Amino acid sequence: MSIEQHNVKRSRQTPEALAEKKQREKSKIDEFLALTDDVLSRKKKRDWSNDAFELTQRLLQINPEFYTVWNYRRNILLNGIFPESTPEQINNILSNELSMTTTALKANPKVYWIWNHRRWCLENGPDGPERDGVPSMEWRQANWDKELFVAERMLDADARNFLAWNYRRYVLANMPTRRSETSELAYTSRKIGANFSNFSAWHQRSKTLVGLWESGQLDPIQSRDDEFELVSNALYTDPDDQSAWIYHRWLIGSGENKGQLEREIQLIFELLQEQPDSKCKRLWCMESLVHYKRLLLQNHSPGSQTLKQECVELLSRLADLDPVRYVRYQDLKRDLDQ
């Protein structure tokens, strides 16, 4: 039983209909080219009028990737419109720019120039309104708050959009009143909980934790242990997922903590023992074991022949499993001898 788009009839296109369609498209293309010519010539003439402003809007609606026209639009605002406006009007215009680009973003979530324009609007907002003669930054705060909201909606739609994560960091860093690192940690917990196969979320978590450790809000030792527990859940649930392995490696760092190192080596060893398993999982387990055992060797037990032997054995198995990287494993073996 075939189902075509919920069983709705698709109209067959006759040659006449196709020709008509082509005609309509051609007229659209002509319209676009004429509009482009108009806008670019005005730009050359340094036309900062409202008419020019309207035209850039039309053009950008059709093609939001036309960055020259975004530049021109900003220049119109700076040279033509802002000098004639009160701070409140400027704020309204910029809020409007933000709304307009939000709509554009929904259709084009990865166009750099739209994000760029938003940054410019946020950074060039007036400081008002004035309260008792002092700029209160309320307009800016409101715009930045909304911005965070937009960034979060983008991440709800696609939690792995690294542009959105990057943007989120930018917004958090530039808000007049900063959000707490603790709340950011909670945000990464939610995102990781919803889908832990997410490099960006783990990465954000690592940056946030560093901030919390340095400021003393979290005890680095306890926190690290908590993180090992969290990531081990990910490793065991899906050992093929690389983002968890990379986070684990970051947690180990340079391996100063002997107890942690030994505990994690044991954990990974048990995971490796759990049969049957995929090649990917075996690679990651063995690779990590070699890396961590070497850290143990270097930092805590420099003379240990057992450790060295274990590494050599693992490297041989790795070479068999992953012949493409044979030379690398040979190199690592050689390093062990030094």
Add this chain to the structure above:
Amino acid sequence: MDNHFDIIVLGTGLTESITAAALSKAGFKVAHIDPNPYYGGDEASLSLDELVQWVDHYKEDNHSVTHYGEVPPHARQYSVSLAPSVIPSIGPFISSLIASGVSRYGSFKLLGRVVIYDGGILKNVPQSKDDIFQSKAMSLLEKRRVTRFLMFAAGEFENSKELHGQENSPLLDFLHRIFLLSEATARAITYALGYCCFISETTLPALHRIRAYLKASGRYGSSSFLVGYYGGSGEIAQGFCRAAAVRGGVYILGRSVTGISSVDPTELENPVLTSDLPRFAVEVDDFPDRLHCRCLISSTTLLPGHLRTLADVSRPSISSCSSPRPFAMARCIAIVNGPITLPLDTEGSGTSEVSDSSLLVFPPGSLSGGSAISAVHVMTAGPGTMSAPSGKGILYISMPLHTNSIHSAEILLRPYLTAVLSLFRAEQQQQKTLICSTFYMQELVSCLSSTSDSLVGLLAVPSFSPHTTQGVDEAAIVAEAIFRKAASCLNGERKEINQGCEQHVFWPLLDEVEEGEGNDMQW
């Protein structure tokens, strides 16, 4: 009224209604009769006062049923289902719902939590990698093994080495021995992912179901299932009848059929074209003339005894994943005070609304005083699906029985009702008062195998499968089989039809806007 039809359908149960709609849309002239004054037959959605009347009739027909408590006010704001079920998000039923356009007549929402009763408390059932990751109840090793099992079940397991030789071993055994899962996890998978009815159900059919449900999740949301508004199946059956009526089907409700007989063509009152000779005449209570048809489709319960053995019965099974068919279902409908929402555990995943339709599974042997063989399902329904007024809720308790039971439904199910009420009390620290309850036994009419000397044109529809998650898909499959039999039976006689004529499609393409009305699907 012209009393010659291509097809007469007796009974407006879900399967019969799907068939009637399909035949109507295929251009056949259909009359659809039901002795009840409502649609849905044994799967009907009833208001509480209709339920009370139904209880009285059921007793008169010598079925086991008991009813306690006063009907609360606003009885008409309740829609209770006599055969509660959920709709898999991918499957033959939802495809039929969409292809027929009947989905536009109803509203649906996602099933909420599925939980299992284990060790006296309710536990979550992990359905995805992320559920497993977040679970606080499993050890690391258990998580690895469960994920491995889910990946296995979601993939092509048919020729796998793990399954080899194990297809007919009990699923619980298979999970424990081959995937090294703990007993608790094996139970959760068997009863709340595979929805097995009985303790010894075999591996292969359950794996098929598990795979189907894993694939279904994500189509509309994280749950693999949808629930219909206004009591579900009965309401949907009515939707299919409406679709049939729109295409010219004639509906007769609330009249009994007083006689069915084969027609001797020489005795007809009015001469008719030879290719349209009727085969059956149906007498309807209070109708002056008999209704004639060339093909008679009837629910097995409505067929008189002498015709049951002569009817061609469609085997109701998605054979690859069917559960063994129960002999009967013990059921309970309880109306309770207070919200019946199971609270979401831990930090809510976003701002999703908590659904008040949830499913609690009691595995065999989990409740003292309960069954050691059958899994019991408790479904909740409430204002979220317009099944009850605000502040009230409905609990459906269902137990499949594989043989005749000496106990009444009430004796079998009371322990479960008590347990559920106290669980809700514990979860929400409120008194959950029981307003009224109905216990009844639903016997499933056994299918007689079709013999070679069955009457041409007489098709029997087996009882609606009571399986919570599979029933509606089986109904759709049986309906399609009956549709094809009826269509070929009817077309076979029309010699003047061209040889190159297409086979009737089960659902012809919908026009873009079939009618102006119809609700949008609400999520």
